[in-house]
Amino acid sequence: MSILRTTLLVLLLALPLAIAAVAWAVLSDRPAVDRPVAFTPAHVERAREILRRHDPRWLPVGVPRTIGLAAEDVDLALNYLADRHAGASARVVLRAGTAVLTATLPVPPNPLGRFLDVTMVLREGATLPVVESMRLGRLPVPARLARPVFDEALRRLVTPEGYRVAVEAVRKVAIADRGLAVTYVWQEGLASRLRAELVPAAEQARLRAHHERLAAIVGAGPRGRPIGLDALLGPLLGFAAQRSEAGDAVAENRAALLVAAFYANGRGLQVLVPAARGWRPSAARAVTLAGREDLAKHFAVSAAIAAHAGVPLSDAIGLYKELEDSRNGSGFAFDDLVADRAGTRFGELAAGDRASAAELQRRVAAGLGGADLLPPVDDLPGPMPKDAFERLFGGVDSPAYRGVMDDVERRIAALPLYR
Template sequence: MTSIPRRAQFGRLLRRSLWLLLGLSLGLPLLLAALALQSQPSVPAPPALEGVQLQQASDILRQNDPRQLPPGGLRVARLSEAQLQLLLGRLVNRYHEARATAQLAQHEALLEASIPLREGGTGPWLNIRARFQETGSLPRLRQLRIGHLPLPTWASDWLVRRLTERLTAQAELRVAGELIQHIGFAPGQLEMSYVWKPDSLKKALNARWPASEQARLQHYNALLVKLCEPHLSGTPVSVANVMPPFFAEALQRSAAGEDPRLENRAAFIILALHAAGEHANRLLPAALGWPRARPMPITANGREDFAQHLLVSVVLAIEGGGPLADAIGIYKEVADSRGGSGFSFNDLAADLAGTRMGLYAERDPAGLQKRLAAQAPEHDFMPRTDDLPEFLSAEALQQQYGGLQGQGYRRMMAMIRQRVDALPLYR
């Protein structure tokens, strides 16, 4: 008689246990997600880039240009914390408004990143806090925290192993791992030792482009060669007449399953290189044997330099985001005013239009392909430039517009931005 109640008790216990296991299986991931995800970023938005920062970055690259090393020579590059912040900020900005920052101390570094899980930076946010410790070679991850969730050492080690496996599968990072010997930390400074080998530049550039991307660039290079063939050498062609066949091709390939963002990127890179008088082997040594297109100057508003500004700014915006493209455009104009061709507001207008086009290519890649394939006229994407001042010396820029911080300069830039905003392609 007692076996029935016992069986009933066992049955109730079993059901409760199953419900508990079910609750844990459903609730634990939700709890972990709640701890890991946050409504606000822990890293503040980076400040707008200034020309002086780009000058500093340019100086660093020039001082540490590994091509100046003898084969096998060991070189030490040093970055201040501010310079590292600049590089980190531009690196992660490509990924949907992500942010990153670093703090450098004796033999250790604290890196923080905030990554929105929705486009536009609306959150929820994945806030990551990682502490690295200096070793005899590459740094070791010592602590890792995601949101409110600290990861135990075994979980951090497992994650690092998996991440390392994935990263070393990428040729570009594998080459970097072969070159870098040691990374050290000191208060406010990062120090990196690397070895430059005879074939390092070629390997690094080729590794930058996976085989699929090399094939994509080669495809658009072949298309450029075909388009240039019937033109008389030296006969200028409007960028509005060059882009439609490129983006009709991109649209067709995207419909067949190719990534439209990568198609746009490859098409614009080939166009920008050609507009600048360069060949694909400037970026990809493996392209040395690719055929070269006949000379065909590309113009915008009747000028080759405007087409160069437009197309190069498109690529910069795709590669590094709008703020970087804008800042590089301003930096170049400032450099020109100090000994080059002079500061030109009309060049900046072309830069801003190119930045907008590049951001459009990322935000709505198929939409841009359709618009450009339909033979959008120049005035749909290129603002009026004939009334904008150019060839200003540094002294004239300061006297007439108050320099880059002056009210005159700000008014002129606001007017140019209004013109770009009003263009049909960007509305």
């Protein structure tokens, strides 16, 4: 009996020491990867071109196709997903046949370290890459244990159904120094499955509730008369606040902003939710901000993107749109960028976390006007074609351009709603 007691005592004493030893081996005070997510207009343009060439609506069924992804874009996408889903930083280095993934995750406060570094080496497989080795900090992990960890991480990043669709569609992922070549075969029904995963049933119900509220708002005013974006967002955020009492303020705000963005741009939600064709129709009214429809569109879309996908992507899309307009459209316009940046800030507050979401609802409930959403823009340099923009500002990296954008940021920061 004494031997048993002694053994149990040793085990009880050894277990905490073993746990501490493992924690010491895997945790550190210095992150292996610490980098912001930084999109540029060039990234947006490349993504847009890939989506254009591989639009599911026009893909032939059963025909192999290949997507080429540059190493820079793969690295950016991994870092973005790590940041959005885990508050982590990540990096991927591609070599012929292999990819080295490194991610740093923050951990709760403890005396042994603030960060967990994960390094994983993947090699080409018959279809998807397979795990060759893995380390948690300085601790090696057997490949047989690492592989299910990698599969679970993929499911969390792209959702379980998205992972299943990828497994069914992808035929080969070839890894080279310059990027990835993903060969896939589109199959009947995959588009509807992905759409259902993108907007699950609970989110569809939430969007329908906000759509019904929007239909009531626009239907209460004179038919055909413009409505201010503030007159739309105020009641929608008030409705979101009511639903948040028994729900999630972030999710409610996101739904409200998405519904407002689609309406302001004259688009129906059936693009995302086919069932929306059967929802209550909304009276057609132009949505304005500072008396202009274009500013309302810029604000509403940027707010929805920031709330759903984050600030860096929203900023890059806004700048890309202005550069594209300077080449082929109405011209580069700083007032549009102000609306983009203000909308991004609004979306950031609406969905940053539950406290921020609830605080924005409270501020909006106190009263909302167009001047609360957007600072004065009439004195900013007006729309200009590409050659005029480059002659006056030299480009988006020039001191002259940065000076105007610094002024833009000061104007937005001065509005009480965004403090």
